[in-house]
Amino acid sequence: MRIDDTDRRILRQLMAEPELSTADLAARAGVTAATCWRRLEKLRDRGILKGQQAVLDWRALGYEVEVSLRLTLDKTQPRAFEEFIAAARLVPEVIEIQTFLGQVDLRLNLVARDMAHYQEVYRDRILALPHIADIEALMHVTSIKASEALPL
Template sequence: MPDTVDRRILRHLLADPDAPNAVLAERVGIAPASLWRRLEKMRESGVIVAIQGRIDWSALGWEVQVSLRFTLDKTNPRAFDEFIAAARDVPEVTEIQTFLGSVDLRLSVIARDMAHWQQIYRDRILTLPHVSDSDALMLVSTIKDSGELAI
């Protein structure tokens, strides 16, 4: 379990993941060598899985973001595996999540514009196997997008 110093490291790391270790150590109030050891320990224990870059897809011309929710026909025991394998083959799918409840899976899909979205939907989404119901939610705006919690 992370102690107070580890939690401080995590808060600063979430706030500025690009900060060099020396800067991060100064902000946390510990020596750079101590910071490095603590980061390594948190990586080894699985607390820190990865430090990732995030892409602003709209800055690259991908203006449409859609969240698709699916309920699968579970009479086929391979329904989940076959659906997930087919969804992974759709290049515009950026995220696949599974759920318990009335919705089985959710896909995040990006497209350059509405015409491109229509093409993806017709050619790739409607052909996904074992779908018994689906719902599409088109992103209008993002109010909060943060992995930060009070640590």
């Protein structure tokens, strides 16, 4: 889907400061508030702008451990992916589920309060998930770059 320079200016400003009011966003993008509102509605209607969300700092809420689990499933089971994903969605500590093509089938990101909590989640919830053939845990140390912004 093509967007023009005005849409790009609006989206750049919105990505930089998503909490801006429509009037402030319009001023920064160099358009009127009415134009900005109409453009935002069109971007939503076209599925380019999917909405806004609150971003929580899970560390500030007491979660100190982040682990990325790379999983390979037993693909001899016809519904392995569907059943695994349905079960993984029920684990509250799992904050992201991604599927891949290749040697690794899925990646789960999960958070825990501390290592004891992680071990409990891993043993009691993760290892109980269906159809796991192989699993590798990668302990998160630091984020170098984490951004949803696009080069518009």
